[in-house]
Amino acid sequence: MTFKSIMDEIENNLHIILDGLGVSNILFTVEPAKSGFGDVTSNISFLLAKPLKKSPQEISNTLSEKYSQFNHTLVSKVESHPSGYLNFFANWEKLNQLILSESNLDSFGSVDLGKNSTIVVEHTSVNPNKALHIGHIRNIIVGDTISRILEKSNYKVNVLNYVDDSGLQVADIIVGFKHLGFSQDPPEGKKFDHYCGDDVYVKTTEKYEQDSSLEEIRQKILRELEDGTSEIAQFADEITAKVLENQLETCWNLGVTYDCLNYESQIIRSGLWSKIFEKLQTMNLIEFEKDGKNSGCWVIRGEGKEEDKVIVRSNGTATYIAKDIPYAAWKLGVLEDPFNYKKYKKAQTGSRTLWQTTLDDSEEPKQNFAGDKVITVIDSRQTRLQKIITTLMAKFKSQSDAYVHLGYESVTLSANTAKTLGLDTQGRQAQMSGRKGLYVNADSVFDLLKSKTTEETAKRNPEMNSSEIEKIAHQISVGTLRYEMIKQDLDKIIVFDLTKSLSLEGDTAPYIQYTHARATRIIEKSGQNPSMDVDFSLLTDPNENNLVRMIGLFDLQVRDAAKNLSPKVISRYCYDLAVVFNSFYEQVKVLDLDEKNLIKSRLCLVHSFKITIERALDLLGIVAPDRM
């Protein structure tokens, strides 16, 4: 058990006291106290003030008196604070042992929210016509972090990446290659995805404005893309496969992996749409318009004042949102799966096998990536459309939260960064635009970080060989980028600034990683293996207790993060844990003590911290080096 043990003990005892007082239905809180107010605190007296017609202070006096007479094992003292709060002080000898032993288990921090049910997390889902930019990275990191947190919460997670390989954006680069004479080979030293995005895509869309005849060609190519047998479709398959491979390299480099790639082209060609279309009709979820502005179309009725949404045009073709419906239904397993599966041509880092759908025969066994629930990570500009999908899926599954759209605000460019890209915004932030070439590629940011961290690491570790420096710089760069993408709430815009995002001090991943290096060094230098067979009563310093307490809060934080789908909860926890360790580090010596037993006890604590920060950072996809 963790710090939750003492909270549970207090809560149970308070309930018994309430029963004795003949009061029930009081939803009091029992939570970790702010520093200076004991270890655990409860607001119970405030809530009792009205029913008992006494002041909170009087009540907390009574309660603390009653509580003292109770059996309590983990509480050493109860205090009635003049403010009215009831504050509890822990029996640290017992709690130390409880929390530090627990922290050594592999399952430390795990919570059972999922009951081993299957959940789908879809993220990334970028058109395969360009390199990933910093805005895509927020989606990817949020999705990957959520997946990790859900796995820790006992969900079986299927991570999907939807490859929109037949849309307009793909048609655009095909126009560039086939009609504007762009070479299929990128210039020397340039990745193919960067070339397609920076050069082919941007310059082709520029040409549309000058040459209106291109628009016809574009539409023709778009139609050919949907027909898998055309020569254009096959050419496009080759191009998008190359771009996708480059995009995946960027993701893998950041420690992000997937279970399956779903291709939009295959969903279209599989006929899933007609099955869903039938289902929508039989369930009366769509209506055919005989007159009005949407005459001849199938529509979903808008709720309240919302406009109706056209699903099938009067010419019989499906709209953009319509294409999302079969995929959403497929993710929830409400349709018979038309796909076969084969392994992706390259292995990803780590143990996860990457599959992809295919409509061809496959020697591989049939896979199942559907889930009882689905989380789709898409930026909040799509909220309106996602709400329609959510409503439909709730009806398909008869469960309101079967399909969850996890939205987040976009990443914009700071005025300064926009200026370096050639756009003067007069001091205002700027929306990124792939079409206008106004974006910062993820790979470029990573390279900048990498060269800076390489330099810093080399400076601090003059004796270190270059491959070790490279490895450490990599871990710090990945950590820094990932941490910047999730440390704030999903509903806050991230204003990306090329200079400021390179900071490695303060509330950043390197700050947290550094504490791990410090802890590792202490253990190394001690020359002994940390043991659990120590005297826990020796850990009495407030700095030690604060550290134990913070370690013991891990599972509560995981629960909070998973329940609220809020990755930043874990990033804050990591930061708070690091702060408490740093203050321990400054004020409590571990080595060079006369008392050998005290060294052992403190080593046990340091080791516990080390493995806990490792596990917590792992939920963020961040690896902490032993030295830095």
Place this chain on the structure above:
RNA sequence: GGGCCCAUAGCUCAGCAUGGAUAGAGUGUUGGACUUCUAAUCCAAUGGUCAAGGGAUCGAAGCCCUUUGGGCCCGCCA
């Protein structure tokens, strides 16, 4: 015109779900700490009408209403 989101220290953000103690961090500025378990660190000072107004409450940064400012969305585009 309709809808969603945001507003807390000079700047970037926690806290808001579940109202209660001195509203916290980072960064910036100023000063201090490396012969010590690594200074990517720590300590101190500085800095707040919690956008404004109203309401309910014993009590509001938080809940309700209104207003202002900013962002986004509202196509038989994707």
